[in-house]
Amino acid sequence: MPAGAPPSIRRINDKYDKVFVNGCLEPQVNGPRANAAFVVLARNKELEGVIQSIKSIERHFNRWFHYPYVFLNDGDFNSTFKETVLNHTSGPVEWGKIGPDMWGYxxxxxxxxxxxxxxxxxxxxxxxxxxxxxxHMCRFYSGFFYKHELLQKYKWYWRLEPEIKYFCDITYDPFIHMEREGKTYGFTIAVKELKETVPNIFRYASAYKRMNNLTSKGLWEMFVEKPKEEPKELPKDDPKYKKPLPEEILNSEPGTGSLPDIDLEAMEGEKYNMCHFWSNFEIARLDWFRSKEYNDFFEMMDRSGGFWMERWGDAPIHSLAAGALLGPKDIHYFRDFGYRHTTIQHCPANAPARQLQRIPWLETTTLDEKKRIEEDEYWASPDPPKENGVGCRCK
Ligand code: GDP
Ligand code: MN
Structure with a gap:
């Protein structure tokens, strides 16, 4: 945090989630490396977009750090794809095939x-x-990528997709900093999911939470729609009042491939607000994904049939698992990363005010409008702190 940052920013960061290093520093290339890799799922036809992404991450980060890449594909990468990638990467590259045990029905x-x-x-x-x-892709990224043999040796991963762009130099090692701060999952953009892709996802996620007697560690609330009015109390004899877990879930026969008709929403009184971490960027601990808790969660979600009967994305799956299993202190918001994928971007220049509105657990009541403007001005200044010639422009 540069000394010139307004007090409100300093306070937010102290209270919630410090940016690891802010502003522009000489790349810290001599420190230890983490046990980590970039993971890229792609197809041959996406070569151009893949190269765009590699150029961007190399220019803004990996030319200093040289982390390895793991490329995964349900088909085979052709020689043009491999040669072109090797011409643009500064770290070792491994090529992995995804077998039918992890892809498809x-x-x-x-x-x-x-x-x-x-x-x-x-x-x-x-x-x-x-x-x-x-x-198939969404299901793979929800429950299998971390089990791929090429990823077994790694503790951390950073997901890359075709057609992404980083705007800012990343002059520190995010893996090392996450490790040091005890973080599990890092994101840079949180957005709302298209409702029609996940009509029943939240019922199952809340059922998982209840069946395992999990109490929120403070992150779950991020995904719960705030009631517009005081919720009406149901009369005690209403059958919906504290209905026990539905038999359909407790005794569900796996393999039906269709969602049982349950009304957990009415029972829980909680509704999904569609918020999720946009998972095309993710820096996370693979051992969290490999944990029994995460895999039980995935298994239950999977057996419901929602990956076929609905179009559940891996982003809401990862997010709701985090909501059920993790707390805010486990999550890192990379507000200092300039990042764009297709039409959505995160620009550090306008991060605090906009993202604070989006992410309830980063909200603070002490932040009045004046302070918001003060922050916006700081972050949006045309020349953000530009010490050693490296910098960040959101163009
Ligand atoms: P979007 O970002 O949600 O529009 O989805 P994308 O088309 O970018 O897919 C997400 C990621 O999965 C990208 O890294 C794609 O390259 C990859 N992907 C999607 N479908 C397939 C597929 O059928 N095979 C392989 N190998 N990769 C896929
Ligand atoms: Mn994409």
Whole structure:
């Protein structure tokens, strides 16, 4: 935090989640490296977008740090793809194939039912809903990537996608800093999911939380819609009042491939606000994904059939798992990373005010409008602190 930062920023960062290093420093290239890799899932046809992403991460980070890359594909990477990637990467590269055990329909699913579900989502013009491969991709990133043999040796991962752009030099090692601060999961953008892709996701996520008697560590609330008015109390004899967990969930037969019709929403009185960490950027501990708790969560979500009968993305899956299992102190908001993917970007120049409104647990009542403006001016100054010639421009 540069000395010139306004007091309100300093206070927020002290109270919630310090930016590890802010402003522009000489890249810290001589420190120890973490046991970490970039993970890129891609197809041959995405080569151009992949190279764009690699150029960007190399220019702004990896030319100093030389972290390895793991490329994954359900098909085979061709030689053009491999050679071109090798011409642009400054760290070791490994090529991994994803087998049918991690991609596509598991044996227990009724394929005909699943395919019909996907077709219906296509007919309903749900974004990517009719695209079978997209469903496979989301399920892979939800419950399998961290089990891939090439990732076993790593403790941390940083997800890269085709067609992403970093705007700012990242002159410190985010893995090392996350490790030092005891962080588990890092994000840079939180957005709202398209409702029609996840109509039942929250019912299952809350059921998981209740079945395992998990009490919120303070992050779950980030995903719960705040009631507009005082919730009406249900009369005690209303059947919806404290209904025990539905039999359908407790005794559900795996492999039906369809969602049981349950009304957990009414029972819980909690509604998903559609907020999620946008997972095309993610820096996280792989051992959290590998934990029994995360895998139980994935298994329950998976067995519900929601990856086929709906179009659950890996982003809300990761986010709701974090909500159920982690607390705010485990999460790091990389507000200092300039990042863009397709149409959505995070620019540090306008981060605090905008992101504070989006992320309830970063909200603070002491932050009045005047301070917000003060912050905006600080972050939006045309020349943010530019000490050793490296800097950040959100263009
Ligand atoms: P979007 O960002 O949600 O629009 O989805 P993308 O099309 O970018 O897909 C997300 C990630 O999964 C990207 O890294 C894609 O390269 C990758 N991906 C998506 N579908 C497939 C697929 O069928 N096979 C492989 N190998 N990668 C895929
Ligand atoms: Mn993408």
């Amino acid at each position: 598991p044996d227990w699913v009724d394929k005909a039912v699943a395919k019909e579900g996907i077709q219906k989502q296509g007919d309903a013009a749900i974004m990517y809903g009719g695209m079978e491969s997209y469903h």
